[in-house]
Amino acid sequence: MPQITYREAIRHALAEELTRDPNVVVMGEEVAQFNGAYKVTDGLLATFGPTRIVDTPISEAGFIGLGVGASMLGIRPVMELMFWSFYSVAFDQILNNAANVRYMSGGQINCPIVIRGPANGGTSVGATHSHTPENVLANHPGVKVVVPATAYDAKGLLKSAIRDNDPVFFLENTILYGDKGEVPEAEYVIPLGKADVKRVGTDLTIVTYGRCVIHSLKAAEVLAKDHGISVEVVDLRTIRPLDFDTVLASVKKTNRVLIVEEQKPFASVGTQLAYMIQREAFDDLDGPIHRLATIDAPAIYSPPVETEQLPNPGRVIKAVLAAMA
C-alpha cells in the first residue's frame, strides 16, 4: 500500500470529490494560485481551473457567509480556513447561520458546507493562531466536527464530510501535514462518527483524537516496554457525532480511563467525555477518570515551553502512571 502524507491524503480526497460532484467548489485564502498556504491544495487549480478552485480575499466572515448562502442553493463549498483560529472573525456565519439555518427554517433548508483547516498549537505562532475550537464548535447542535489523526483517516473522513448534507467542520493539524501513512489507491470512505481503536490494550483506556493520538501511541510503546502497562488507545476521529459505544466498550474492558486532548481544560471535549463515562460506566471504573490537557493559559510563544504546555508523550506517560497508581 502506498505511503502518502496527511497533506496529500486531504488533497486526494478533495480531487476525488471535485471529480465526482460538479457542485463541489474549493474556496479560501491562497488555495488556488499560491497552491495553498500549507500546500494542501497544491496543483488543484491546474487540474480543476479557477471556477472550482477559488482564491478569496482575507475576509473570513464574507467568504464563509458566501459559502453558507451558496450551499443553501445546492453548491457544496469546501472552505479552507488558513487557521481554524480565524473562525473567530466568521463566528456569526459559522455558528448562527450554518449551524442554525436548518432548524430555524423548520427543516426546509440544508447547509452542506465543509469548513476545513488546521487547528493546533505547537508551532510557536502565539495565542491568536493556536486555538483548538472543536469543543466550541461541537457545542452547537446542527454541526458535525471531525479531527483526523492519520493520513488514512483524513482522506476517508473528508470524503464523507463533503458528501454530508449537514455542515461539517474538519480540523486538521499543521504538524501532521507531513506525516506519512498507508493509504490505499482504491477509493474508500470512512463514516463520520466511528471511533477507531488505534492500539489494543488491557490495563487502561486512553480516549483521544487528533495529534494526541500520535502522542498517546508513542507513550503506549514506552509504557509497555518500560512499565509493563498495556494501554488501549481509542481515537474518536469524530467529536460530533460521537462514537461513545466504542469508548464504553473499552472502558468496560480496562476499567481505567485517561482522556488526552489538546484543549484548554475548562469545558473541553474531555469534560463532556468524563461526564458521559461516569454516567454510563460508573460501576466499571476502578479509579477516577483522569484527563491530560493543555496547561491552562493562552498558547505561549516560547518554542520549548510551548511543547510542555501541550500534551506530549512524556506528559502522557506521567499521566498514565498517575492514573494507574
Next chain:
Amino acid sequence: MSKKPSAIADTKAESAVKATDYALAPINAALSSTQRIELYRTMIRIRRFEERSLRAYQGKNPSGGTNIGGFLHLYIGQEAVAVGCCSLMGKNDHVITAYRDHGHAIAVGMDTKPLMAELYGKITGCSKGKGGSMHYFAPDKNFWGGHGIVGGQVPLGTGLAYALKYQGKKGAAMAFMGDGAVNQGAVHEAYNLASLWNLPVVFVIENNGYSMGTSQARSSAGQLAKRAEGYDMAWGQCDGHDVYEVRALMDKHLTLAREQSRPSTVEIDTYRYRGHSVADPDNTYRTKAEIEEYRNKKDPIQVSLHKLLAEGVLTEASADKIDAEARAEAESAADFADASPYPTPDDIQKDVYWESDHPAERKSEGRLFFD
C-alpha cells in the same frame, strides 16, 4: 457620480425630481390594472396582517398566556419597499432579508396563515414554531429568511448570487438590510466579494432613519449607498413611499445584475411608524409629530390608493372591499394560529440535522444528540 459606470448613474438626480410620475416609467406603464391593484392589495395585506399580529401580541390567549413571545419587528410604513422589489422577481431571482421580514414574506407570496402561526409558536407555522418572527423562510418561493443578526444575512445573499452564477442561471439575488446594517463589517466584506467576482446581487438598504433608537445622523457617516463607490459598484437612491418609484429604480438594478452580472446598492428611504420592536419605547429618540408627518403625508398605502383612484383603476367601493378582505384574511390567519397546536417536546430535536431527520439515509454513526 462621475466615477461609476452603469445605467443607474442618473437615478439620484431622477429621484430628486419630485414631479416625475413613476407610474409612467416603462416597468410600471406596462402593468395591467389587475397588476396595479395587486401591488396595492399586497401592501394592505401586509399592513392588516401586522396590525392583527400587534393586537395578538398585546393580548392574552384564552388560557391567559402570551400569544406571541419575544420580539415583533413591524414593517408598518415600509410596505412599498418589499412589495415594489419583490413584484419584480422572476423565477431565478432570490430574496434574503433581516429580522423585519413579515413584509418580504408576504410579498414573495407566502400564505399568511402559517406566517401568523409562526408568530404564535405553533407547529403549523412556516418554520414549525422554531424560528419565530425574525426567521421566516420559504425556499420554494426563493425566500431565504428572515435573519436575526444585523448584517449577517448579507454574505448569505451574496452566496445566493454566487450560486446563480456558478449554475449559469440568469437571475439576481436581492439582499435586504436596514440602515443600521451598513456599519457592520460583514456587509462590507460582502460588497467587496460581490464586486470582485461580478456577482448578480442587489444590496437593498431600507433606510427608515433609525438603527433601533439611534438616528442615522448619530450612527452613520456619509450617504449610505454611496459607500458602494468604494467597491466600484453602481448605486441608486429613491423615495420608498411610492411603490412605482421603488419598482422603477429596482428594475434598473435588477437588470444590471441579471444582464451584466454586476452587483449594485440601492438605498430606499422609508419610515416605520412603530418602535424598532413592539416592546421598545418609541418616545426617546423621535417625536410623535415626526411619526404623524410621515403617516399623514407619505404613507405608502395612501400614496398608492390615491394614484389608483386617480388612474380610475380603483373606486372607493372596490378599495374598501380590498381592505375588508385583507382584514378578514388577517383575522382568519389569527384564528388559524390560535386553533393550531404547539410543537411537542418531541419536536424540539427534529430539524436539527438532515441526517437525524432521514434515518434511513443516514451515513454517519454515533450520537448526534447529548443529554
